[in-house]
Amino acid sequence: MPIYRQLVDQVEALVAGGRLRPGDTVPSVRQVAAALGVNPMTVSKAWSRLEADGVLERDRGRGMVVAVPRDREAGSLAERKAQVRPLVDQAVVRGLQLGLTPAQLQAVMKASLEEKLP
């Protein structure tokens, strides 16, 4: 899995779980780049994508900051459910393929939720 994507997923998980709250700052691209030994542009790509997805916001001269969630953009409840559906489907298919029962799959999701939420 590409580096920038790992960064995106990591930050998204932290924000979704509430461990990074709106207003919190994120390490600068150079800090992260140095820590990982990669090019700053690689980190910038991740930060940019997170901004495009509405997770981060640019604060001129300071860096990137966690944005306040704007649920309105996400649409109605039904629409939002429809958006997650493909991902859930993928997990479900793989689970059934491995011989897991519906109840066991639900348990996995419950465990995931409990780990992510603060």
Added chain:
Amino acid sequence: MPIYRQLVDQVEALVAGGRLRPGDTVPSVRQVAAALGVNPMTVSKAWSRLEADGVLERDRGRGMVVAVPRDREAGSLAERKAQVRPLVDQAVVRGLQLGLTPAQLQAVMKASLEEKLP
């Protein structure tokens, strides 16, 4: 999404849901290729990957056949749960990001299960 991957996902879903059962035959690469207007090799790549994943089996001279599931290969229950976990995590993060509650996410999975299972 690449053509061959769409085919893989589609067949996997049909098998996982029980709509294609062990012993059932799958359309030949040329039939599918003609129907979709693509190269037979593209379909063959999909069929091959499905064989590598243990979903299909080659029946010399006849074609591809749905294989009997061998749960032993999947390992213990905990191991299988661990294998689905990343996919579930991904769905959960996206769900939380969209402002869905844990209960709503569970509901989406329930709906997915009911659609897939026969």
Added chain:
DNA sequence: CAAGGTGTATTAGTGTAGCAATACACGTGT
């Protein structure tokens, strides 16, 4: 055996994702 079906190894072309190097624009703080 011959004809027609299966899947596929091989080769080749095309597009693009991913990363890095450089140089730049913009803002803060002193």
Added chain:
DNA sequence: ACACGTGTATTGCTACACTAATACACCTTG
């Protein structure tokens, strides 16, 4: 104003994914 901190546009390169064209090996069926 100056030095230093942000993020990033641009460019170039490399590797690999995806698809296709062709020719082949194998099996079943008449």
